Amino acid sequence: MRDLARRKLRTTLTILGITIGIWALVVFGSMANKINALVEGGSTYYEGKVSVSDGSGSAGGFAVAPMSLATADQIRAIDGVDVVMPDVSMLMDADGASMSMSIPPMIVGVVAGSDEDRETFPLHYAQGRALTPGDEGSYVTVLGADLARQYDVGIGDTFVIRDVEFKVVGVLEPTLTAPDQTAMLPLAAAQELFVASLPPMIRDGIDPAAIATTLTVFPAEDVDPEVVADRIEAAVAGVTTMTGKDFDEQIGSATAIFNAILIGIALISLVVGGLSVVNTMAMSIAERTREIGIKRAIGGSRRRIVRELVTEAGLIGFIGGAIGLALGALVVVLANEAGRPSGNVLFELTTGTAVTAILFSTILGAIAGFLPALHAARLDPVAALRYE
């Protein structure tokens, strides 16, 4: 009886070891999913176009200093440029950058349709409608999924941005990237907000209707965005450009580090969890030497013995993985809920991650159990029967 309890304790500890490994795998995997989705979204967003912003003080593609719309006309004249879409993008919070690992809430003002159907990033509407050119001059907004959820607003509600009231006319489906945290405004409204945010001395000299923070340039058909970006930088003074390739180079290395951390955690859990399964199975087999001897003597084949023990080890792995997944999912949900008010939604637990975690732990357990099982199956049945 005591022996059985001891075995139970050891099995529990082994399961716990795997649980911790899989828990870490699930939590970090979910974080990687979220970040990869952001990066993927950005990569898709920047693909096939050139973002032009003021060269004097831009941060991460979101310009701080405004550009004149005259620059847009200058760029339109460049060979290979098809469409130039001006927009005003800025942080939603007046007090500037908040500490955040994810994308902060943004406002983006653009004249609906000014991309002339060149924008390919897909947006789907959970409620309401898209902005139209007719919205220029009025104070309406389309909110990203996270924003709408965070402030609990829907169409018809009023949404206050920098002390200005906007009427919500649409809410987007989640995209897992930037638009989730974005309030889309008519360009004119965004221009006003932007100018209002400037220090009074500068503010007076600026005509709100003549500025933009970013010019999105869509190249003509069959023209490489890189080539267009080079031509723009050569022809227009004081601007900087960003293409899909630039984005991938800047952000891709950060993602690679994160993925490396994830692989590291997976390897550690592989080693720790695997060794603990090997240990448990070796001990459990030593305790059951006689039982294995009986089974071999009365006609249990080596293959049967291996199969039984490997199944047992796989089951230990599966149980550990399932508990680890459940705990990891709990952490992901709790952390997301806790972070949602401040916009720090860091985790995305996908089916792929869940299935991988379970498969990984089960296969890990089975592989770790294989060697002790093989050893057991090769025992001499007579010696095993005599084993005390």
Added chain:
Amino acid sequence: MPLLEGRNLRKTYRLGRTNTVNALRGVDVAIEAGEMVAIIGPSGSGKSTLMHLLGLLHGPDLNHGPRPELSFAGQPMVDLGEGERTRIRAREMGFVFQDFNLVPTLTALENVALACDYAGIRGEPARKAALEALGLVGLAERAGHRPAELSGGEQQRVALARALVNKPRLILADEPTGNLDSERSAEILALLRRSNLAEGQTIVLVTHDPEVAGACDRVIRMRDGRIQPAASAVPAGDTFVADDRLLATA
């Protein structure tokens, strides 16, 4: 033709690096189908080793001396691989050991059904056969109990049911009554004798108990790894004593 026939059976065990034990020093043995044979001898005489060779649990030594031969039901066994020997053990042989060797985590029924499983019979047929075998040893109503909940005598009867369940041609019993009092020993012997008579099963049992040996048809005496030439008949009186007990418990 004998069911089991062995020639030049030798077996040396190695204990440590230099110390070896000549457990069998060249044994010729023949066991006829339907016989109930006892192998007796002092400890270290090689009687268990002989049983392990006959039960295909070990192979005889092949070097140093004339080539050993072992046939079971007319088939040569010496060159068979481990897988094939395991298959024959599962289908054609039943084993009973001294220490009531049951799997502790399985019920009586599951222990018996395990032997069916190894012989390729599963599911309902295996359950029926196992219940029938447990009925044969008088333990049908204890089918759901685990070994720890059974007495020593009951455990050995479960082990016997496991040995009988596939109706094997040969039953090998290594000191089957070694850990039982005389009453329980008699029960086990009576059950062995009954299946020997009813099913014509050949039974080889290893014992150091002269009373148990006396209940068998024939006695093989071993000493120092060899069979004693004087295969003397068992005194008649002993047999009657055993038979009386057999009748009393049957």
